Amino acid sequence: MTKKIVSDLDLKGKTVLVRADFNVPMKDGEITDDNRIVQALPTIKYIAEQGGKVVLFSHLGKVKEESDKASLSLKPVAADLSKKLSKEVVFVPTTRGEQLETAIKGLDEGEILLVENTRFEDVDGKKESKNDSELGEYWASLGDLFVNDAFGTAHREHASNVGIASHLETAAGYLMDKEIKYIGGVVENPDKPVVAILGGAKVSDKIGVITNLLKIADKVLIGGGMSYTFFKAQGKEIGQSLLEEDKVDFAKDLLDRAGDQIVLPVDCKVAKEFSNDAEISVVSVDDIPADQEAMDVGPKTVELFKEQLQGAHTVVWNGPMGVFELSNFAKGTIGICEAIAELKDANTIIGGGDSAAAAISLGYADDFSHISTGGGASLEYLEGKTLPGVESISDK
Structure with missing residues (x-):
């Protein structure tokens, strides 16, 4: 284009x-x-x-x-x-x-x-x-x-x-022009290998993005609240963690089709209440207590995701790994920020929204190739949709 x-x-x-x-x-x-x-x-x-x-x-x-x-x-x-x-x-x-x-x-x-x-x-x-x-x-x-x-x-x-x-x-x-080149470039002509990292609360917000990125990315790393719907689809106990019951079948179908192309967390931070003062435990995703809620990925997941990022030429990230607004549950998001920022030879892109806010507030704004200013627009672009505002710009 x-x-x-x-x-x-x-x-x-x-x-x-x-x-x-x-x-x-x-x-x-x-x-x-x-x-x-x-x-x-x-x-x-x-x-x-x-x-x-x-x-x-x-x-x-x-x-x-x-x-x-x-x-x-x-x-x-x-x-x-x-x-x-x-x-x-x-x-x-x-x-x-x-x-x-x-x-x-x-x-x-x-x-x-x-x-x-x-x-x-x-x-x-x-x-x-x-x-x-x-x-x-x-x-x-x-x-x-x-x-x-x-x-x-x-x-x-x-x-x-x-x-x-x-x-x-x-x-x-x-x-x-920068947004078209970076976000549009991921969809239309990415420099491979491509690793996508998706987080945030809801699978429903990212259905189109996940589906489209699976056609483009070599690996799709899924964290944040949305990952627990995938664990439920695997039959795991997720306690009081975020769940979209009506998206469990979608998640199961996606996991069946994608195989090891999708990488999920291996550990998480759990607590009984949504508070910085809550008592926190780090547990395997196989051992989430029935009376607790997972609110961040754990240190083993950060290391796993770092390993998956090695050798990537293009990285696109949309959505935090946990409740990053609370400092005790921000370490997963900070860890991903640091891991991507360290990839000096990769094209690193944040697709707007909460992950952009996190990177900027955590002081990593200058360490990424591009941080999008459009949350909803970035998501729709990553879904492969035509954006009216871009389409209406005159062709050269």
């Missing part, structure tokens, strides 16, 4: 609409994790340096009714961008109308403007989320070119990505 990227466009003097992903966590109006803003900066800076007039679009949270607007304004993002770029980012507190149109017309080359939360358009009929044709056409009319740099919403067909793209020449921003 060869898509146009921002550097393929003639930007000077053009009004360039940019769909960024500023859907960042906030508390009391303060941004608590700015990773997505940081990742958007190279594209914004490049357009401004080339003499483009930058008009930024993004959503923030889910806007269901008028009362949601007060806490979901992008104004704090504009202030943060201004600091990071060391120049004023004009904020327009509306998504359409004369105020917005006048502000955009008043931009000089290299200046930057941020439009209010695109999902404010969802209060009256979900115009953004349902890709209202009139809204997409209106937004497109405000600019000359479109750059989509929001991989986090690439699996959604919205007015601010697909809608605008259907009316303007469209290129990928640098972040989107």
